[in-house]
Amino acid sequence: MRINAQKRTISVKLVYYGPGLGGKTTNLEMLHRQFPEKQRGAMLQLDTETERTLFFDYFPLSLGTLGGYKVKVDFFTVPGQSFYLTTRRIVLQGVDGLVFVADSSPDREEANLLSKDDLIANLETNDKKLADLPHVYQWNKRDIPGALPVKLLQKQLNPEGAPAFPAVALNGEGVWECQSALLQQVFDTLRAQAGGARPASG
Ligand SMILES: Nc1nc2c(ncn2[C@@H]2O[C@H](COP(=O)(O)OP(=O)(O)O)[C@@H](O)[C@H]2O)c(=O)[nH]1
Numbered sequence: 001m002r003i004n005a006q007k008r009t010i011s012v013k014l015v016y017y018g019p020g021l022g023g024k025t026t027n028l029e030m031l032h033r034q035f036p037e038k039q040r041g042a043m044l045q046l047d048t049e050t051e052r053t054l055f056f057d058y059f060p061l062s063l064g065t066l067g068g069y070k071v072k073v074d075f076f077t078v079p080g081q082s083f084y085l086t087t088r089r090i091v092l093q094g095v096d097g098l099v100f101v102a103d104s105s106p107d108r109e110e111a112n113l114l115s116k117d118d119l120i121a122n123l124e125t126n127d128k129k130l131a132d133l134p135h136v137y138q139w140n141k142r143d144i145p146g147a148l149p150v151k152l153l154q155k156q157l158n159p160e161g162a163p164a165f166p167a168v169a170l171n172g173e174g175v176w177e178c179q180s181a182l183l184q185q186v187f188d189t190l191r192a193q194a195g196g197a198r199p200a201s202g
């Protein structure tokens, strides 16, 4: 979170994390479409022809004002494939909130687990802990035949009991809910911090 007291701006960074082809880019595309044109900036997409994100996807959003501050939200995805480890670490720098997009496809059980381990390790290199980071889970691709049971996904990926939502990102289902639940958590955290230690300038 970057707070500029002089310019009276707050910048929030949200990251969509998860295994390759789990639906992170689809989430950003759906979100971008749902925000009013006036508020959203252009979406930057770096996709390869195999539909995998080469580096990351990004778009900025002007959210309005909060306590006299203009709030800007930056949405990012990370590339899922193992060889983009460095990119994932860089995208995670300064993250304020995270959506873990899990793939409910039966053959992606292991990929989800590896991605969660990778997330924890990469947060560590940024001196962060998942427990201190506002985050939500998205159980995506609920439309897939034989989808992994939500109970199993909860048990394997979300032992901490963070908010979690079933989704079919391809149809936009669950996309908005994840984003708004996450922003809620991020601003609750911000308010709690501001309550504890108010910025000197005002
Ligand atoms: N069946 C199904 N396919 C989805 C869903 N969400 C995304 N996809 C598809 O899964 C593939 C990978 O999605 P993408 O957003 O590129 O994944 P990313 O690698 O995590 O960015 C694409 O072909 C999407 O159309 C979903 O909810 N259900």
Ligand SMILES: [Mg+2]
Residues within 6 Å of the ligand: 024, 025, 026, 051, 052, 053, 077, 079
């Ligand atoms: Mg992608």
